[in-house]
Amino acid sequence: MSKLYFRYAAMNAGKSTALLQVAHNYEERGMAVLLFTAAHDDRAGLGQIGSRLGLVRTAATFGPDTEFDRARLQALAGGTLACLLIDEAQFLTGLQVRQLHRMAHVERLPVICWGLRSDFQGEAFAGAAMLLTLADDVEEMKTICACARKATMNIRIDGDGRRVQQGEQVVIGGNERYRAVCPSCFYSDADTGAVAPGLFG
Numbered sequence: 001m002s003k004l005y006f007r008y009a010a011m012n013a014g015k016s017t018a019l020l021q022v023a024h025n026y027e028e029r030g031m032a033v034l035l036f037t038a039a040h041d042d043r044a045g046l047g048q049i050g051s052r053l054g055l056v057r058t059a060a061t062f063g064p065d066t067e068f069d070r071a072r073l074q075a076l077a078g079g080t081l082a083c084l085l086i087d088e089a090q091f092l093t094g095l096q097v098r099q100l101h102r103m104a105h106v107e108r109l110p111v112i113c114w115g116l117r118s119d120f121q122g123e124a125f126a127g128a129a130m131l132l133t134l135a136d137d138v139e140e141m142k143t144i145c146a147c148a149r150k151a152t153m154n155i156r157i158d159g160d161g162r163r164v165q166q167g168e169q170v171v172i173g174g175n176e177r178y179r180a181v182c183p184s185c186f187y188s189d190a191d192t193g194a195v196a197p198g199l200f201g
């Protein structure tokens with residue numbers, strides 16, 4: 001049975017690495033996969049999925065208007081499509097998650113999504129909220145806060161290393177970085193510790 005999967009985590013838990021590993025596993029068996037990541041600007045077309053371990057692959061990008069249509073995806077894949085792999089799935093719209101859920105069950109195409117659950121203010125991303133509602137298989141990927149507790153939240157840090165608590169959910173082209181923290185550190189005002197690159201999950 002095909003399913004919609006959601007693998008969620010805080011920043012830097014290795015989501016993109018896991019995605020690239022799954023892609024490799026399929027392709028090693030001669031099966032075609034399609035990789036998607038969120039478009040962070042107006043340039044349509046291609047983006048990159050980068051693992052902090054050094055692997056980088058080109059991926060198609062999705063924006064709020066992208067239609068996840070089986071025939072279109074099949075044409076993009078160029079072979080029999082075995083699985084759809086979506087990074088930064090927190091940026092999907094609720095409608096897109098609905099399309100993907102339907103596709104998994106009606107068109108029998110497995111869809112695996114990786115993404116954040118909450119933003120730097122502890123609010124749900126729309127895509128994550130819908131994935132938590134509809135995904136058939138939900139799993140948390142674990143990562144560790146600088147204080148050694150489990151990190152489940154994210155904080156935003158500006159170019160000077162200071163924590164940012166106000167602002168838009170997504171900042172395009174800024175110097176912001178994100179760091180995974182435990183709830184205890186999230187609710188404290190601590191802003192020390194290693195700063196990780198923002199776009200690599």
Ligand SMILES: [Zn+2]
Pocket residue numbers: 145146147148149181182183184185186
């Ligand atoms: Zn902590």
